[in-house]
Amino acid sequence: MVRPADLLLGLMFNVPLLSILGVHEMGHYTAARRHRVRVSPPYFIPFLPIPPLPGTMGALIRLKSPFPDRNALMDIGAAGPLAGAVVAIPVLIAGLALSEVRRATGALGVPLGESLLFKLLSRIVLGEIPAGYDVILHPVAYAGWLGMYITMLNLIPAGQLDGGHVAFALFGERFSEVARLIPYALLLMGLAGNGWFVWAALLFVMGTGHPRPVFEEVPLTPARRAFGAAACLLFLLCFTLNPFPIGRG
Numbered sequence: 001m002v003r004p005a006d007l008l009l010g011l012m013f014n015v016p017l018l019s020i021l022g023v024h025e026m027g028h029y030t031a032a033r034r035h036r037v038r039v040s041p042p043y044f045i046p047f048l049p050i051p052p053l054p055g056t057m058g059a060l061i062r063l064k065s066p067f068p069d070r071n072a073l074m075d076i077g078a079a080g081p082l083a084g085a086v087v088a089i090p091v092l093i094a095g096l097a098l099s100e101v102r103r104a105t106g107a108l109g110v111p112l113g114e115s116l117l118f119k120l121l122s123r124i125v126l127g128e129i130p131a132g133y134d135v136i137l138h139p140v141a142y143a144g145w146l147g148m149y150i151t152m153l154n155l156i157p158a159g160q161l162d163g164g165h166v167a168f169a170l171f172g173e174r175f176s177e178v179a180r181l182i183p184y185a186l187l188l189m190g191l192a193g194n195g196w197f198v199w200a201a202l203l204f205v206m207g208t209g210h211p212r213p214v215f216e217e218v219p220l221t222p223a224r225r226a227f228g229a230a231a232c233l234l235f236l237l238c239f240t241l242n243p244f245p246i247g248r249g
Contacts, residue, residue, distance in 0.1 A: 077165025095141025
């Protein structure tokens with residue numbers, strides 16, 4: 001039987017997570033509209049709520065016309081993850097403030113990998129965690145963690161992912177040869193962390209190529225290069241080699 005308290009906890013997880021994903025996609029949408037690129041409204045993709053995964057595979061928008069130039073490509077590609085992070089970081093901070101530090105008891109739970117950003121915010125909010133203690137994440141904190149994890153996945157520099165848009169805008173066709181190696185790199189990463197094999201398979205199926213903008217000769221402005229550098233930094237800060245270290249030492 002579902003208890004009212006469980007529904008409240010569910011809302012405290014789902015509302016922040018869907019807010020992060022929604023703002024992420026609206027970042028893409030508004031940037032696309034500003035550059036007069038035809039685009040669909042954001043769509044959320046439902047998924048079976050199998051712990052530790054959420055009941056959604058994220059959200060997406062569908063581009064219906066080509067990118068005008070590399071500046072538009074950068075704006076559209078980077079706006080989503082950067083906008084989502086503006087929401088995810090405060091959500092994670094608030095969630096960590098609601099989380100508990102308890103003595104480790106060996107009870108079963110779902111361990112989560114820690115990115116540089118998570119470690120930094122955890123240290124600021126909770127201080128140093130003593131040996132023999134664990135952080136029991138509040139649902140709001142888990143929503144923030146997932147939001148940053150999904151942001152990192154979107155910034156993988158290949159294909160039609162946000163990171164693929166950013167990389168092509170920064171380096172043009174020169175990056176295509178590097179992008180072809182990304183699925184193989186993910187296969188190697190799969191030896192250390194759960195889930196990378198799935199992303200490698202998806203990239204092998206979807207391909208790592210990227211369509212050229214209509215006016216590819218238009219140079220990238222310094223502001224857009226800074227925009228791309230911020231997206232790359234966000235990827236590094238959110239990167240987690242083994243996000244769900246289940247059954248690993």
